[in-house]
Amino acid sequence: MNFGVIQFPGSNCDQDAYHALADVFGQPTRYIWHKDVSLGDVDCVVVPGGFSYGDYLRTGAIARFAPAMKAVIEHAKSGGLVLGICNGFQILCEAHLLPGALIRNRGLKFICDQIHVRVETTDSPFASTGKKGQVLRIPIAHGEGSYFAEPKVIEQLQREDRILLRYCDKDGKITDAANPNGSLDNIAGICNETKNVFGLMPHPERASEKLLGSDDGRVIFESILQSSRATHHEAVRVG
Amino acid sequence: MKAKIIVMPKRTVLDPQGKTVKHALESMDFTGIKDVRIGKFMEIELEGGDKAELQKKIDEACHKLLSNPVVEEYSFKIE
Numbered sequence: 001m002n003f004g005v006i007q008f009p010g011s012n013c014d015q016d017a018y019h020a021l022a023d024v025f026g027q028p029t030r031y032i033w034h035k036d037v038s039l040g041d042v043d044c045v046v047v048p049g050g051f052s053y054g055d056y057l058r059t060g061a062i063a064r065f066a067p068a069m070k071a072v073i074e075h076a077k078s079g080g081l082v083l084g085i086c087n088g089f090q091i092l093c094e095a096h097l098l099p100g101a102l103i104r105n106r107g108l109k110f111i112c113d114q115i116h117v118r119v120e121t122t123d124s125p126f127a128s129t130g131k132k133g134q135v136l137r138i139p140i141a142h143g144e145g146s147y148f149a150e151p152k153v154i155e156q157l158q159r160e161d162r163i164l165l166r167y168c169d170k171d172g173k174i175t176d177a178a179n180p181n182g183s184l185d186n187i188a189g190i191c192n193e194t195k196n197v198f199g200l201m202p203h204p205e206r207a208s209e210k211l212l213g214s215d216d217g218r219v220i221f222e223s224i225l226q227s228s229r230a231t232h233h234e235a236v237r238v239g
Numbered sequence: 240m241k242a243k244i245i246v247m248p249k250r251t252v253l254d255p256q257g258k259t260v261k262h263a264l265e266s267m268d269f270t271g272i273k274d275v276r277i278g279k280f281m282e283i284e285l286e287g288g289d290k291a292e293l294q295k296k297i298d299e300a301c302h303k304l305l306s307n308p309v310v311e312e313y314s315f316k317i318e
Contacts, residue, residue, distance in 0.1 A: 057304070057305070058307055061304065061307070065304070094307065099309075100309060101309040103310055104256065105255070106255050108255050108256065108259060148252055148310055182253065
């Protein structure tokens with residue numbers, strides 16, 4: 001499966017994402033510069049974490065207008081997979097590929113910590129190999145990760161089973177104490193209506209090897225790879 | 240000619256900065272504060288032109304880039 005990792009000025013998790021995809025999972029992966037107008041033959045594009053354009057104006061606000069983002073939007077609209085991690089999630093919201101917005105953490109502090117999230121649904125290409133209710137230990141590192149959307153949007157996300165991850169305690173209980181940033185409904189990650197665009201604040205690419213303290217993030221990448229195999233088999237069957 | 244733009248967090252959105260500043264004001268004995276909200280003020284210097292046209296352009300800029308309508312609201316004047 002071909003992966004592309006977008007690089008904006010100020011991206012700083014691009015190499016972590018590249019390492020996870022290319023070295024840990026052995027997938028053909030390449031960088032895509034923010035000025036590139038085409039993604040090439042990429043199956044899944046990763047919008048990585050960092051501080052694109054210095055977080056000027058709002059997180060993700062400037063990145064949304066980068067030429068590469070036009071290509072990402074086209075890729076998403078034609079059904080291609082898009083994974084936005086941390087700043088990538090913020091950018092996908094600003095680009096209207098995902099609803100809502102990520103605002104300042106309720107405690108105002110930048111939080112860099114290992115937290116727990118619960119897999120809420122496996123009905124998407126991003127968590128299909130997980131188990132509903134499975135607790136993942138994955139790091140977060142953000143100052144603006146408080147998910148906000150109008151109540152009717154939150155209801156819609158719930159109804160359409162589009163909340164993939166929620167912040168929880170180590171036993172999988174969804175509590176306010178386990179919510180690091182004040183996100184509504186403890187939301188840590190959501191997908192779009194067609195379930196091919198996924199944004200999350202935690203960093204699965206930094207939790208893909210035991211050496212890093214946790215490899216719970218593997219489930220996200222393994223699911224993406226699994227979905228590609230499933231699509232391939234279907235294509236072969238139809239063909 | 241200048242466009243003066245104010246972007247504020249919506250009332251329905253938690254503003255932790257405003258809350259923290261309210262507490263700080265109270266700790267310096269400033270009493271009687273109902274609420275503090277913190278937003279942004281921007282100035283765009285313009286070369287000039289048709290005011291109605293500029294009004295439309297600034298409105299579009301506010302809507303698309305300078306504010307995020309999900310969490311913020313804006314107002315502006317051109318003078």
